[in-house]
Amino acid sequence: MTMATPASxxxxxxxxxxxxxxxxxxxxxxxxxxxxxxELGILRxxxxxxxxxxxxxxEVVITPTYSGCPAxxxxxxxxxxxxxxxxxxxxxxxxxxxxxxxxxxxxxxxxKLRAYGIAPPHSGADHDCQTPSGKLNxxxxxxxxxxxxxxxxxxxxxxxxxxxxxxxxxxxxxxTSHFGSTACKALYRCLDCMEPFDYFKPY
Ligand SMILES: [Zn+2]
Numbered sequence: 001m002t003m004a005t006p007a008s009x010x011x012x013x014x015x016x017x018x019x020x021x022x023x024x025x026x027x028x029x030x031x032x033x034x035x036x037x038x039e040l041g042i043l044r045x046x047x048x049x050x051x052x053x054x055x056x057x058x059e060v061v062i063t064p065t066y067s068g069c070p071a072x073x074x075x076x077x078x079x080x081x082x083x084x085x086x087x088x089x090x091x092x093x094x095x096x097x098x099x100x101x102x103x104x105x106x107x108x109x110x111x112k113l114r115a116y117g118i119a120p121p122h123s124g125a126d127h128d129c130q131t132p133s134g135k136l137n138x139x140x141x142x143x144x145x146x147x148x149x150x151x152x153x154x155x156x157x158x159x160x161x162x163x164x165x166x167x168x169x170x171x172x173x174x175x176t177s178h179f180g181s182t183a184c185k186a187l188y189r190c191l192d193c194m195e196p197f198d199y200f201k202p203y
Contacts, residue, residue, distance in 0.1 A: 013048045013056065016088060020046045020058050023082055030074040031182060034116045037062070037075065041104025044095060051091065058083065058090030063100045065184050066203060102202045113200060114166045119188065121202035122161050163199045165190035175199075 024043055028036050037043040042062050049059035060079050064072045076092045083090045102121035105113075110120035162171035170192035180187035185198040 016058060017046050017048060019086070020060065020083060020088055020090065023086055023088075024060065024079065027078060027082060030071050030078065032113065032116065032118065034112045035105075035109045039106045039109035039112070040065070041100060041106075042075065049091075049093075058088055060090055060092050061095050062092060063095050063098075065100050071182075100203065102200065105200075117166050117197055118185070119163045119166050119197055119199040121200045122163075163188055165193060165195065166197050167195045168193045 024046065025038055026036060027038075027043070028034070029040055029042070032040075042065060043060070044063050045059075045061040047059050047061070048056050051057050060083070062072070062075060062079065072094065076094070079092050080090070105120065113120040163173050163175075164171050165173050165188075168190060170190055172191040173188050174191060175186055176189050176196065177187040179185075180198045184201055184203075186201050187196060188199045189196045
């Protein structure tokens, strides 16, 4: 006989948002089935919003990896179908700003990409190509900083970061096509194990 209070109504909405998050958490990318949309940074938010008919419903915010990504239609369908299959009413909102960047890919997802055979993008933070190649041996060696440039005859020029082969980790790789299986990947080939592989281009 008691009326539903606003408090219990919002609790219901909260549980719907949580349920949607739990479902979408495991939704994988249609092109790269080993990583989830959440890990790739494509799934941005799940919230409630007032629909055109005045009812409150779920709104799932996604940001495409790059404008015109052909997989986005598939992703919208996947999200809608998953929610519908579990009795949740919601709509998908595509948000273009701020623009997606490969920095949004979680470190765990980058590892999964590598294991899957796709070289993950270099991020702005891990320019680790300068790891010292000299062995530290003897006393006090750790305090010696080697200033000598080892491999470049032109120290003023920034060398392009090598893309390590996901199969054998060799840095002896070359770009064979700037557009691989999809526009956001480049096709590379390892010159040591001769395996071709995709490189997820940084944005
Ligand atoms: Zn290789």
